[in-house]
Amino acid sequence: MLVAAAVCPCPPLLVPEVAAGAAPELDAARDACLDAVGVLAASRPDLLVVVGPGDDRSAGPHPAGARGSFRGVGVDLDVTLGDAPPDAAAPDRPLPQSLTVGAWLLGRARWTGAPVEGLAVAESEATRECAEAGRSLARRAERVALLVMGDGSACRTLKAPGYLDERAAAFDARATEALGSADLDAIAALDAALARELKAAGRAPWQLLGGAARDAGLAGRLLYEDAPYGVGYTVAAWS
Template identity: 80%
Template sequence: MLVAAAVCPCPPLLVPEVAAGAAPELDPARAACLDAVGVLAASRPDLLVVVGPGDGSAAGAYPAGAHGSFRGFGVPLDVTLGAPDPAVPGPRLPDSLAVGAWLLERARWTGAPVEALAVDGRAPAGKCAGAGRELAARADRVALLVMGDGSACRTVKAPGYLDERAEAFDARVTEALGAADLAALDAVDETLAYDLKAAGRAPWQLLSGAARGAGLGGRLLYEDAPYGVGYTVAAWS
């Protein structure tokens, strides 16, 4: 059963070395993410699963020991998911899960075993919810670290340019995540989310499926749109 969840954005810019001179701008987001991970630790889960978007061949499960790298962003920084098994070479994490692994390292996670799941961003809501229910049934006490950004269309300088629908979309999603409103998350429009380049849509709907029947409440820790991209941090417990 799901006992806790942390919702965090997944831009590589969350890593200070990647952000470089712009790093202080995201300090409040980083602090909120670490607070959310603290809620996961306090829930004392038997299993922690990091969930994030990963299209194409990157979609799928990743074991402890999977590695990620920010070298593609010009930074000689590597991360490892959880405690690796030296007998099993870990596969390469997609960027969203690498940011999640970095957060856990930053928080000095020493709790439950850690695994990860990259969700195809085009997966329909029902499939996402079903995957969430399967994750929640994996152990008596399951926690999720859910990585995903909101729209990337909040300003003319945003990655997806300006779309007038983006601000209202992010507001609805942020309200749903902050309130742990499962019905509202289920109702997030897949086509609109795709149009607005909202990478978090599939992970959020997976979270909704995992939380069904768990009776969790939500708390909003951070909301902003730096660089024209919607970032939300919330904790469920």
């Protein structure tokens, strides 16, 4: 059963070494993410799964010990997702960006709790399939926690990666309200086609969370919401 969840954005800029001189601009977001991870630790889960968007090649499970890197964004920094069992073979697939940021965040929080695994969800995954994947995850252990990585629309301003789309602010407002209040029906109602048009990569992971939380009775709390660099970032904690 799902006992806690943390919702965090996944831009590499969360990593101070990547942001360099602009690092202070996301201090509030980093602090909120660490607070959300603290809620996961307090829930004392038996299993923590880091969930985030991925492409067709990276979609699927990523075991403990999988490695990710920020070399692609110009920083000589590697991270590992949890601790692999001593006799486990080295994972042959690198983590996608979203799970790499999640692994970095857990390292920053000095996670020492439950075993950690990863799951990348294809951004094209339909709402129903996302919800079913979430229900399956929630059955993995008696006490399951999720660290859900995902950004809102990348079309919030003229200088945003996806340029300005007038629909983006309203979409992000609906998503943020739903995530902050753990409104499962509102999360399920997020339009997948519109999310793709608005480059909202968090839609599929959020809807997976909605499926995992069915019948869990969790309450949500919004910790942060902003759109620096024209991309919607939301941090929330469910417990």
